[in-house]
Amino acid sequence: MKLLFIGFGNVARKAVEILTVERDRFPGVKDLNFRAVGIFTRSRGSLACGEGLDMTATLDEFKAEGHFPAENLHYTDMSSLEACRTLDYDVLVELTTLSIEGRGEPALSHVKAALDRGKHVVTANKGPVSFAFQELSNLAESKGCRFLYESSVMDGAPIFNLARSSLRGARVCGFSGILNGTTNYVLARMEQGEPLEVGVRGAIEAGIAEADPSHDIEGWDAAAKTAALANVLMGAKMTPFDVERQGISLVTPEEATAALERGERLKLVCRGWEEDGGVRTRVGVESIVRDDPFALVSHFGAALRLETDLMHPLIITQEAPDLYDTAYGVINDLMELADQKGWGKCK
Amino acid sequence: MKLLFIGFGNVARKAVEILTVERDRFPGVKDLNFRAVGIFTRSRGSLACGEGLDMTATLDEFKAEGHFPAENLHYTDMSSLEACRTLDYDVLVELTTLSIEGRGEPALSHVKAALDRGKHVVTANKGPVSFAFQELSNLAESKGCRFLYESSVMDGAPIFNLARSSLRGARVCGFSGILNGTTNYVLARMEQGEPLEVGVRGAIEAGIAEADPSHDIEGWDAAAKTAALANVLMGAKMTPFDVERQGISLVTPEEATAALERGERLKLVCRGWEEDGGVRTRVGVESIVRDDPFALVSHFGAALRLETDLMHPLIITQEAPDLYDTAYGVINDLMELADQKGWGKCK
Numbered sequence: 271m272k273l274l275f276i277g278f279g280n281v282a283r284k285a286v287e288i289l290t291v292e293r294d295r296f297p298g299v300k301d302l303n304f305r306a307v308g309i310f311t312r313s314r315g316s317l318a319c320g321e322g323l324d325m326t327a328t329l330d331e332f333k334a335e336g337h338f339p340a341e342n343l344h345y346t347d348m349s350s351l352e353a354c355r356t357l358d359y360d361v362l363v364e365l366t367t368l369s370i371e372g373r374g375e376p377a378l379s380h381v382k383a384a385l386d387r388g389k390h391v392v393t394a395n396k397g398p399v400s401f402a403f404q405e406l407s408n409l410a411e412s413k414g415c416r417f418l419y420e421s422s423v424m425d426g427a428p429i430f431n432l433a434r435s436s437l438r439g440a441r442v443c444g445f446s447g448i449l450n451g452t453t454n455y456v457l458a459r460m461e462q463g464e465p466l467e468v469g470v471r472g473a474i475e476a477g478i479a480e481a482d483p484s485h486d487i488e489g490w491d492a493a494a495k496t497a498a499l500a501n502v503l504m505g506a507k508m509t510p511f512d513v514e515r516q517g518i519s520l521v522t523p524e525e526a527t528a529a530l531e532r533g534e535r536l537k538l539v540c541r542g543w544e545e546d547g548g549v550r551t552r553v554g555v556e557s558i559v560r561d562d563p564f565a566l567v568s569h570f571g572a573a574l575r576l577e578t579d580l581m582h583p584l585i586i587t588q589e590a591p592d593l594y595d596t597a598y599g600v601i602n603d604l605m606e607l608a609d610q611k612g613w614g615k616c617k
Numbered sequence: 618m619k620l621l622f623i624g625f626g627n628v629a630r631k632a633v634e635i636l637t638v639e640r641d642r643f644p645g646v647k648d649l650n651f652r653a654v655g656i657f658t659r660s661r662g663s664l665a666c667g668e669g670l671d672m673t674a675t676l677d678e679f680k681a682e683g684h685f686p687a688e689n690l691h692y693t694d695m696s697s698l699e700a701c702r703t704l705d706y707d708v709l710v711e712l713t714t715l716s717i718e719g720r721g722e723p724a725l726s727h728v729k730a731a732l733d734r735g736k737h738v739v740t741a742n743k744g745p746v747s748f749a750f751q752e753l754s755n756l757a758e759s760k761g762c763r764f765l766y767e768s769s770v771m772d773g774a775p776i777f778n779l780a781r782s783s784l785r786g787a788r789v790c791g792f793s794g795i796l797n798g799t800t801n802y803v804l805a806r807m808e809q810g811e812p813l814e815v816g817v818r819g820a821i822e823a824g825i826a827e828a829d830p831s832h833d834i835e836g837w838d839a840a841a842k843t844a845a846l847a848n849v850l851m852g853a854k855m856t857p858f859d860v861e862r863q864g865i866s867l868v869t870p871e872e873a874t875a876a877l878e879r880g881e882r883l884k885l886v887c888r889g890w891e892e893d894g895g896v897r898t899r900v901g902v903e904s905i906v907r908d909d910p911f912a913l914v915s916h917f918g919a920a921l922r923l924e925t926d927l928m929h930p931l932i933i934t935q936e937a938p939d940l941y942d943t944a945y946g947v948i949n950d951l952m953e954l955a956d957q958k959g960w961g962k963c964k
Binding site (some may be wrong): 568581 | 635642643644645646649773774775778779782783784785786787788908909910913915926927928929930931932933934935936937938939941942945948949952953956
């Protein structure tokens, strides 16, 4: 399986580590063999090698240098988009970060370029699935290839997999979830009387929030996940801009402690539901009663309640996810492709 | 898709209702067409008809009479086992009730007889999967047919589906769960100071417990589910008799109220874990702290925490399941077969 990586941040490196230097610890992935024919980053250099890069050396070099130096034998000046359009690969592994302002770009163009050539795509980026799911899935279908995005919502918790493969015949008619770790953490700190800024600093120090966490605080990350869920699970055709959105920036520690005193907890909740023949979505702060499982979602955890026509609600809760969970979502998608294509050992 | 039903209790009738008289409400199942070529019961008469029974009339007759009368044109004296061995069908839908004393019989023989002929099996009975999973799955594989059992644990919540299709590469290394509705309900009543007998009566009146709920109270139902999970998810080769088992019959209302007073709740918890290169399992009463999601599992709800090597724990919670949920598990399995075999409309 020839992989082209676009983006080589924490998630990409952890996925590669699991599949190479750590693979002895994980018997289930031992049979997944791959060649990385390219690794492209925005500002840290790019490598390309049709024969496949030596991933142990590549990881070591990136770790030591913080980037790929121009002296690397396989260094290339090719752009990521050109790589998607011209290199010889089986699967594009798109792991750049979400851009709301860019309406999902440049990830969206990378994904389109790959699918257009009939190449499979695995992505953890919420952009493509939240801005253009129907278009991309139609394109993938017309080209006979797969567009997979398990890690884009709830890290590796297999929610899209579940909906695709394990809920046959049931129609998802609504969902709600706590899907953004940073705001969940900050609200918990505010329950202790701490101001928003202190909680945000804590989230940054814990390595969960970005240096500029405004996308989390203003609810954009949650809105992108909500749009992704509505598009995939409920057939909506929306973007994050269509989600009714309220962040947590106006919440005060007093409100959070008052909720706690009356036995409730403030949570940033994502919702999707059917209305007037369409799908409506909202991200907003809600006061959750103590005996709702959502009240127990701890600092960086996440939870999703799925409502279907044939079953009572199902809640999937993810406890304390970290980088392994997000990386696992990517690996789960890669293994689905490997199984489907019969790509096993030594390809 | 030609179906042979063995057992025609609440679950079987609800599954048939969803696929016939109620199908307009559920667009996802509209394309699943089937013929029931036989319905066999232990003491309420049996019908067989190669052309397919008129299911609306059959449901009406059973509802009115409480059994199939010998006057029915399709009435037969054939035994269930003979039906499994001789009738022309595609899928055995085994919906008899669990027998611990009978070590999974007669369901086990029905399933073996079908698989032996290369016929697919869908069952909600915990017997086959908890007493003979490895043997049956090997048999199914050697005959090129499927053995499916989604409803046997946690009703329709797609836990086996999830583990089979949606957790590629991840190894389940442990689980814990609240899987028996009756004991969960009775323990909640005991927290209110009510004696076991009163709680049991309430469960019977609510239609959840059997007239003889000793299998629930003594932990046998939970042990069967635990063995099933250990066999399927962790590759164990055990029976319910191998599960370390403690029921709730020795719990007093005083213990339950005392737990509640210290902010905890007594729950009958099923556990499986790796030890000394094998799998160990236990069913027992545990005092669960308030901020564990298990503490929120309400009366008849259920929850399962899955531990894997590549992800942090995933908890699947089922809120207020009823007959639709169990019936859905059967339908989910049938649709998997229909998809796999290309059995769609009008077969």
